[in-house]
Amino acid sequence: MKQKDFIKAVQQETGMDAALVEQLTVAVTDGIRDILTNGDNLSIQGFGSFEVRRKDERLSVHPATGKRFMVPPKIVPVFRPGVTLKDRIKTFTQSEPDTVGDSGLTDDIETSDNNDGQ
Secondary structure, X not given: OOHHHHHHHHHHHHOOOHHHHHHHHHHHHXXXXXXXXXXXXXXXXXXXXXXXXXXXXXXXXXXXXOOEEEEOOEEEEEEEEOHHXXXXXXXXXXXXXXXXXXXXXXXXXXXXXXXXXX
C-alpha cells in the first residue's frame, strides 16, 4: 500500500478530510523519523516498537569472487511488532491466506468460502 492509498483508506474509515489525514500522516512519520534520528526508541502499545540498533563491524565474503572484506559498523532502524499486532496478523493470515497484502483498516475481517482449490 502506498502512502496516498493509506491516506485515502484512513479518510474513508474516519470520515476526516483527506488534507487533514495527509497532514496527520506526515506529522506522525516525521515524528517517528525525528525520534529515531535522535537515537531514541518509540513504543506504541498494541502496535510495536521502532528502535535504533548498532550493527558491529563484521567479516563478509563476496559471493562471486570469494574475496573477504570488512563491512563497517552502521546504525539501522528496526521495527518489532507488538503481541497484539502479531496475533491479529496471525488470525488474519490463518483465515484468509490469499488476501495478505490487501488493504483494509477495519476491524471486520471477511472470510471467503471460495478457496479456488487451495
